[in-house]
Amino acid sequence: MASTLKKLKAGIEDLFPEVGSLIITGETRLGDIPDFDSMAAVNLQSFIEDNFKVAIPLDLLGEDTTLKDIVDFIENPAQQKAA
Amino acid sequence: MKSTVIVSTGRYLPDNIIPNSALTQFSREAQSLIGNKTGVLARRHAGENQCTSDLALEAARSCLGKINFPPEDIEGIILSTSSPDRIQPATASRVQHLLGAKKAFAFDINSVCSGSVYGLHLADALIKTGQYGNILFVAAELYSKILNKSDFGTFPYFGDGAGAALLQGSAASDRGILRSCLATDGSRSDTICVPGGGTMMPYDKITHPRLACFRMKGDDVFAFALEKGPAVIRQLLAAAGVNLEDVKCFICHQANINILRGIADTLGVPLERFYVNLDRYGNTASASVLIALDEALEERVIGEGDLVVTAAFGGGLSWGANLIRI
Numbered sequence: 001m002a003s004t005l006k007k008l009k010a011g012i013e014d015l016f017p018e019v020g021s022l023i024i025t026g027e028t029r030l031g032d033i034p035d036f037d038s039m040a041a042v043n044l045q046s047f048i049e050d051n052f053k054v055a056i057p058l059d060l061l062g063e064d065t066t067l068k069d070i071v072d073f074i075e076n077p078a079q080q081k082a083a
Numbered sequence: 084m085k086s087t088v089i090v091s092t093g094r095y096l097p098d099n100i101i102p103n104s105a106l107t108q109f110s111r112e113a114q115s116l117i118g119n120k121t122g123v124l125a126r127r128h129a130g131e132n133q134c135t136s137d138l139a140l141e142a143a144r145s146c147l148g149k150i151n152f153p154p155e156d157i158e159g160i161i162l163s164t165s166s167p168d169r170i171q172p173a174t175a176s177r178v179q180h181l182l183g184a185k186k187a188f189a190f191d192i193n194s195v196c197s198g199s200v201y202g203l204h205l206a207d208a209l210i211k212t213g214q215y216g217n218i219l220f221v222a223a224e225l226y227s228k229i230l231n232k233s234d235f236g237t238f239p240y241f242g243d244g245a246g247a248a249l250l251q252g253s254a255a256s257d258r259g260i261l262r263s264c265l266a267t268d269g270s271r272s273d274t275i276c277v278p279g280g281g282t283m284m285p286y287d288k289i290t291h292p293r294l295a296c297f298r299m300k301g302d303d304v305f306a307f308a309l310e311k312g313p314a315v316i317r318q319l320l321a322a323a324g325v326n327l328e329d330v331k332c333f334i335c336h337q338a339n340i341n342i343l344r345g346i347a348d349t350l351g352v353p354l355e356r357f358y359v360n361l362d363r364y365g366n367t368a369s370a371s372v373l374i375a376l377d378e379a380l381e382e383r384v385i386g387e388g389d390l391v392v393t394a395a396f397g398g399g400l401s402w403g404a405n406l407i408r409i
Binding site (some may be wrong): 002014017035038039040042043045046049054057058 | 108109110112113116234235236291293300302303386
């Protein structure tokens with residue numbers, strides 16, 4: 001979990017340089033990230049697929065999704081899809 | 084006062100057709116969103132060895148070739164681009180040389196996607212000084228080389244292409260460019276930009292490659308276009324004493340079908356009176372209006388005597404419109 005979160009956090013900081021002073025944790029919502037919108041969700045989707053080899057649907061990358069939600073999906077994609 | 088008539092038009096779209104399904108850096112789910120969000124189904128990309136002046140040259144040749152106009156008789160070349168060959172010199176200078184337009188002055192203008200309407204007004208104004216008999220106005224854009232290929236917010240929506248119009252002074256007062264309106268809101272200059280590579284952020288200060296790429300705040304641009312598009316068209320027609328019903332065709336900047344639909348709805352004009360080709364070419368920035376104008380003429384959507392409104396909105400933020408009797 002910790003390493004996945006660390007890698008995800010680094011990716012978000014790279015994708016969203018405007019994140020600035022926001023402290024990103026597992027509880028951070030995507031909607032809290034400056035300039036996060038439906039287009040940015042696709043960029044995040046591409047990052048997750050390229051770096052974790054996991055295909056995450058866009059409807060799981062909404063504003064209320066937390067980074068922990070994403071980490072859980074990355075680490076257990078089959079379980080998350082069944083849920 | 085002399086009028087400025089458009090005596091010929093031309094266009095060039097690169098051969099390389101890129102459908103949405105070819106954008107494999109995005110998921111299939113995302114690819115299907117492109118058409119829904121913007122109406123873009125495909126775009127053209129220039130070849131690896133093509134630069135903006137190459138596209139401009141082909142459009143210019145297409146324009147001049149239609150009426151066998153000798154390049155050596157061109158008196159001035161204005162080129163609109165926001166994706167130049169280089170920061171300097173003007174991209175127009177290479178076009179002037181390759182075209183063989185030895186008598187012509189040549190310079191660039193940059194009002195991003197509004198460049199077409201700005202350029203038409205500028206060419207019109209220069210001809211009406213009485214000093215120049217003709218001006219070749221070209222708009223050429225090669226955004227595929229300034230976009231971040233991984234950015235879904237920009238990459239899928241833009242295409243490469245060029246359009247051209249040869250404008251000539253005429254004694255007839257009822258044809259040509261009848262009126263233009265231009266406007267700018269510089270307080271929003273960060274909304275659409277390429278941050279790096281100029282004096283504000285020289286190359287050695289670029290800390291991330293994406294800073295050398297085009298960016299825009301999509302939602303803000305959408306709202307801006309929906310606000311200013313109808314407003315400038317109404318302003319233009321009011322100034323010219325023309326009614327909406329008198330306009331045969333609206334040729335607007337081809338940014339997004341939902342923007343065109345919104346403008347049409349606000350004006351109370353059927354979308355069918357708006358020329359649309361963004362499904363095939365994407366957003367070709369300042370080239371879009373001239374490409375669409377050439378196609379509309381070729382397809383006989385518009386013809387001699389018809390009133391046409393060209394309108395565009397883009398970086399600056401800038402916007403404008405021209406009223407033209409073909």
